[in-house]
Amino acid sequence: MSVLVYIENTDGQLKKSAFEVASYARDTAAQLHTDVVALSIGQVNQDELHKLGQYGIGKILDANTEKLATFVNQAYASILTGAAQKENAHTIILSNTFSGKALAPRVSAKLKASLISGAIDLPKAEGDTIGVKTTTFSNKAIASVSLQSPTRVITVNPNAYPAKEQPSGQVQIEPYNADLPDSDFGTMVKEIVRATDKISLPEAEIVVSAGRGLKGPENWGIIEELANVLGAATACSKPVSDAGWRPHAEHVGQTGIVISPKLYIAIGISGAIQHLAGVSSSKTIVVINKDPEAPFFKIADYGIVGDAFVIVPKLIAALKAHKGIG
Amino acid sequence: MKILVCISHVPDTTSKITFTNDNTTFNTAGVQFIINPYDEIALSKAVDLAADGASSITVITVGDASTEATLRKALAIGADSAVRVDAQPLDAWFVANQIAAYARANSFDLILTGRESIDYNGGQVAGMLGELLGLPSVSIAKSLSVENGQARVEREIEGGKEIITASLPLVAGTAEGVAEPKIANMRGIMSARTKPLEVIAPIAVEPLTKIEVYDTPPARGNVKLIDENNIDELVHLLHTEAKVI
Incomplete structure (x- = not known):
């Protein structure tokens, strides 16, 4: 059993939310008495990935192939699911970014995993299940949700959990690849339009x-x-x-x-x-x-x-x- | 084109949210229910796409008989037929499986949902439907057009957008701006009464999550008012007290 965390990048740079979710996954693993493994998909260089070591990540799977250079949620969901099975991960953590929102439901459906979106605290073991809190009714209430499947997917809102440094010591980066069927490439990115001079609203401090x-x-x-x-x-x-x-x-x-x-x-x-x-x-x-x-x-x-x-x-x-x- | 629009029946945005049974059950007393605003955007998009005269729009919801008023409203806005799966929507997995079962039996070219519902805010159903049906999905579409069996979608990303193409059938969750909101006119309201509304039995699915208890968010402290001629004081407090700048 382990905790798998999906690490997102923008043009090869790890996102701020990636460090937040790495911290959340590390603390979740400690809470559940298990280990944390990170998965990066897309083209990120090794120096950039090594930064995760400062946040308690000791092992990183690196799915860095040309086919995965742009975001295709079906293919990314297959990679994430494959990595979770390989690592025997029962808790999968993503940031609730736009890509995280596109991926998490597909991953949870593949694994028949309980999915909670926008967790606001660390999960706690409660007997055979895991409990976690999230906001509902558009922030007008907080729900304590039990995740009843043996596998669960948790997404964490940007800015909801602080990125806290806690060096892991050594970082081991392992290439990860999987054969994907053509049917996993049902969408194709034609163009990315980004206002580079603007700060992204969902992630802004x-x-x-x-x-x-x-x-x-x-x-x-x-x-x-x-x-x-x-x-x-x-x-x-x-x-x-x-x-x-x-x-x-x-x-x-x-x-x-x-x-x-x-x-x-x-x-x-x-x-x-x-x-x-x-x-x-x-x-x-x-x-x-x-x-x-x-x-x-x-x-x-x-x-x-x-x-x-x-x-x-x-x-x-x-x-x-x-x-x-x- | 055959279009399916998934509809959530949610409390009006002005509703006061309270709970009963030791904070385990949402208190619906006195609450007005509406079509989830994002689903109304999805339906508005479907109405635009169906303006070619060669398309049909079916709306579907999972809920008890009280949701039929919401479905009738969707019919008044422009859907041709409605389906109600007669069950409580236990969680997103349960709902997605119900809709997937109906969609599998009735093959649609385009399945639209709102980007999320304003009650549980999961935004999970579109992606789950894609996976359950083996179809591509887009979670937050800011724009959507269809030509020659290909969809062109603008997907929201942090600080911008991604323009993607997808083959049909496709599942898409729609966001604001994807279509001008449509308002039911008198003719629509009259015809909605006689449009077909089918009630079907749910398939057996176990939900994967359960809400154990609700809580209200912690109250915020009292506001500290600062005189408009003393702006330096605000900067000072933000720096030394709130420590946010």
Whole structure:
């Protein structure tokens, strides 16, 4: 028995969430009194893989073939399942990234494994089953779920579990390959479009978000500048993406992206229950709103009542002074 | 093209979420149920695709008789027929197996789901269906078009998108932006009453997960209000107290 963790990369660089999930898998293995093995799929060089040693990973399977250079969820699911069987892994851990969301259900169906998405704590053995907590009803409740199959797949939200260094000593990297049928390549990547100058919203540690209080898309300059100063991703409320002021991919809330950054700054967003559901697991929340009765203040850690067009430029200046810029 | 749209019957987004039986059961008293918003997007996409006049749309849900109002709403928006698998949706594995059994017997070209349901938020059914049916799947499609038996899909990735092609049949979970939302008009509402709604018995499947107990998230502390003329104080607190910058 062991714990297998899937390690994701972007263009050969291990993702931040990969180190988080490696830490989670290492701690899960300790909790279940077993070992952890990592699986990397795609083209990642050995130096990059060795970084996992700092996070307690001693053994890495490296599925690095040209056919697997781009993401094909059927083929990746087969590799992951094959590796789990080879390592006799009964717990398989993935990050709940977009690729993790595409892979985990396929892996669980192949293995008839219990699947839990977005775990918020470490699994605990409870008799013959494993129990783990996750959020449900879009963050409005927490469910304790028992995973009843002898094999289970657990996904962990980005930013939900801290990447903690704990060197493993030696790292052993073992090439891993499996013959895959053509039917595993039902999808083909034609093009990848990535805004390289932007920070990815689901993984961002700091998020600056704005709502209808900004009055129009032409006023987003101050939001982007504030995000720049903080190294933050930008986000928006539903009315803003519905109105076409910002792309849908920036909409955070119950029917958009659910995020849990270290710091969430909400500007000109009143805090409808649907919006709060998407951001309430942020560590620290700052609300800037001219309406002192805005419901958002009820879940905020810090609040400023006032006009965003006055406050945000002042905040940018104060942050620049703090960071010693300009 | 034969299109199947999977529908979840979920509490309205404004619902207050409470539990009964020692926090083991979701309290449905006074809760308004709706079509899961993401499934409504999937259905809207299906309506767009079926505008060619040569397609049919079937909607399916797993649930008790109370879900029929939701299915009728889907028929009013534009589905041609509805199927209800008469069982409680015990977990995603149970639901995926029920839908897969129906899909296997009725071969569809395209199976659409929402990217996730807003109650259990697993986002698991699309991928499981793909695996159970031996079909390619896309979990979060931002755009989807079909031409000559090939689908072109934009899949959401961190900080961008991936443009992929897939052969049909395909299972796709849809996200916001994939289609303009469709609203039922009076003609749709009238015709929905007479469109076929078939009730079928579930197949025997054991669920793989069980929710033992629910909890409410920990309450957040009281807000510390900072004067708008003292922004430095906010920066100072974020640095020294919250330690987030």
